[in-house]
Amino acid sequence: MDRIRIRGGNRLNGTINISGAKNAALPLMIVSLLTPETLTLNNVPRLADVRLLQRILQNHGVDIMIAGKRPGQNGQSGDVKQLSARTIADTTAPYELVSKMRASFWVLGPLLARCGEAKVSLPGGCAIGTRPVDMHLQAMEKLGAEIAIEAGYVVAKARNGLRGNRIVFDKVSVGATHAALMAAVLAQGETVIENAAREPEIGDVAQCLVKMGARIDGIHSPTLRISGVTSLHGAEHTVIADRIETGTYAMCAGMTGGDVMLRGARSDTLGSVIDVMRKAGIAVDETNEGLRVQRNGRALEPVSVATAPFPGFPTDCQAQLMALMTMADGTSTIRETIFENRFMHVQELARLGADIHLNGDTAEVRGVRKLTGAPVMATDLRASVSLVIAALAAEGETMLNRVYHLDRGFETLEDKLAACGADVARLSGN
Numbered sequence: 001m002d003r004i005r006i007r008g009g010n011r012l013n014g015t016i017n018i019s020g021a022k023n024a025a026l027p028l029m030i031v032s033l034l035t036p037e038t039l040t041l042n043n044v045p046r047l048a049d050v051r052l053l054q055r056i057l058q059n060h061g062v063d064i065m066i067a068g069k070r071p072g073q074n075g076q077s078g079d080v081k082q083l084s085a086r087t088i089a090d091t092t093a094p095y096e097l098v099s100k101m102r103a104s105f106w107v108l109g110p111l112l113a114r115c116g117e118a119k120v121s122l123p124g125g126c127a128i129g130t131r132p133v134d135m136h137l138q139a140m141e142k143l144g145a146e147i148a149i150e151a152g153y154v155v156a157k158a159r160n161g162l163r164g165n166r167i168v169f170d171k172v173s174v175g176a177t178h179a180a181l182m183a184a185v186l187a188q189g190e191t192v193i194e195n196a197a198r199e200p201e202i203g204d205v206a207q208c209l210v211k212m213g214a215r216i217d218g219i220h221s222p223t224l225r226i227s228g229v230t231s232l233h234g235a236e237h238t239v240i241a242d243r244i245e246t247g248t249y250a251m252c253a254g255m256t257g258g259d260v261m262l263r264g265a266r267s268d269t270l271g272s273v274i275d276v277m278r279k280a281g282i283a284v285d286e287t288n289e290g291l292r293v294q295r296n297g298r299a300l301e302p303v304s305v306a307t308a309p310f311p312g313f314p315t316d317c318q319a320q321l322m323a324l325m326t327m328a329d330g331t332s333t334i335r336e337t338i339f340e341n342r343f344m345h346v347q348e349l350a351r352l353g354a355d356i357h358l359n360g361d362t363a364e365v366r367g368v369r370k371l372t373g374a375p376v377m378a379t380d381l382r383a384s385v386s387l388v389i390a391a392l393a394a395e396g397e398t399m400l401n402r403v404y405h406l407d408r409g410f411e412t413l414e415d416k417l418a419a420c421g422a423d424v425a426r427l428s429g430n
């Protein structure tokens with residue numbers, strides 16, 4: 001297994017290209033199941049989760065090609081993927097694949113809409129919370145599907161096709177909104193989804209569906225109105241920039257001090273992250289190229305933050321903010337409201353010298369003057385990268401184990417940081 005070695009203390013200066021968003025690329029790839037024609041996706045990040053989803057889609061019969069690079073392309077703009085689901089060869093998504101990545105459960109909606117049936121494994125346990133799929137199933141039932149759970153699988157049938165309906169979600173769910181939207185575009189009649197998630201990745205998927213011939217009103221709002229069509233056609237779409245990667249590198253720069261241009265980053269997708277960064281004493285400025293993040297000499301100020309659905313502070317940046325606040329000039333409070341067990345980084349940050357106290361869903365982070373390098377490991381993607389942030393400012397050497405978590409969601413992280421002056425290297429496991 002690879003490890004990442006970080007020797008802390010260097011300021012970051014330079015430019016980081018922001019990749020396409022993992023959490024948009026995954027549902028966009030799944031959208032390909034909805035049409036027999038080719039969906040071309042640009043700016044697809046090169047990530048372990050993307051490769052895994054590719055295997056899952058290939059199992060359903062999707063033909064996937066990576067288009068060749070044109071001269072002058074420097075490999076920093078992601079892959080161009082062409083996905084063609086001419087026929088669906090298999091409507092079963094097996095446990096061996098779904099259990100490795102929860103988002104693959106989202107094939108349920110498109111398979112049902114296109115084929116009238118689907119058998120998808122329940123995803124199983126997760127390191128950050130229980131993460132049930134009840135809202136996904138309720139949405140499919142509202143659209144007329146019959147659902148049964150058999151031997152760990154969701155078996156869904158809609159023999160006469162799905163029918164539009166009013167779906168009112170009790171709470172905001174990104175995945176359930178994706179599922180309902182992807183199914184409703186091919187359902188007969190009108191569907192209204194209320195209390196829909198407004199995360200920018202939902203908007204990106206909706207805009208791609210519109211290019212494919214779907215009729216959707218209210219994109220980016222909590223109420224989506226969909227008029228079903230009988231078929232969708234091929235299209236070309238570019239995956240939006242990754243807002244979580246943007247927030248993460250902004251916090252890296254804030255932690256070490258320095259001046260970093262996050263090329264391609266979009267402030268309109270960041271919600272309250274920019275406000276929180278500014279409150280913490282970090283300058284964030286929008287330019288034609290992207291977002292410029294600087295902290296030159298100013299102290300890090302403590303902040304009080306609760307995670308919330310978009311445009312609130314994203315749970316996917318909570319661990320990174322906590323790492324940043326370990327060196328703030330005072331005490332911060334960070335409340336996690338989305339997932340009940342997303343504090344696995346606390347004990348690892350403590351190994352680097354952080355002073356964090358947990359009380360239920362709230363962490364009290366008392367800023368310390370110094371962190372010290374140590375061997376650490378993490379149990380999920382965002383927790384892993386929070387340890388990178390802390391390590392960049394820690395004295396001495398930090399060895400980050402279980403790097404495969406990072407590789408699920410951060411494209412060439414060590415190269416991007418090293419190009420800005422960080423002392424970071426990947427050590428091969430062999």
Ligand code: EPU
Pocket residue numbers: 022023024026102103129130131132133134135136137171172173174175176315316338339340381382409
């Ligand atoms: N929930 C239910 N029932 C459901 C679905 C969700 O109770 O049927 C609950 C969840 O347990 C959670 C809350 O609703 O408490 C919100 O979960 P949501 O469905 O929004 O999460 P998700 O769709 O499973 C996506 C991202 C996560 C991100 C969350 C929240 C992708 C592939 N995953 O997950 O990203 O944390 O939204 O924004 O888009 C990550 O990238 O590291 C990651 C975990």
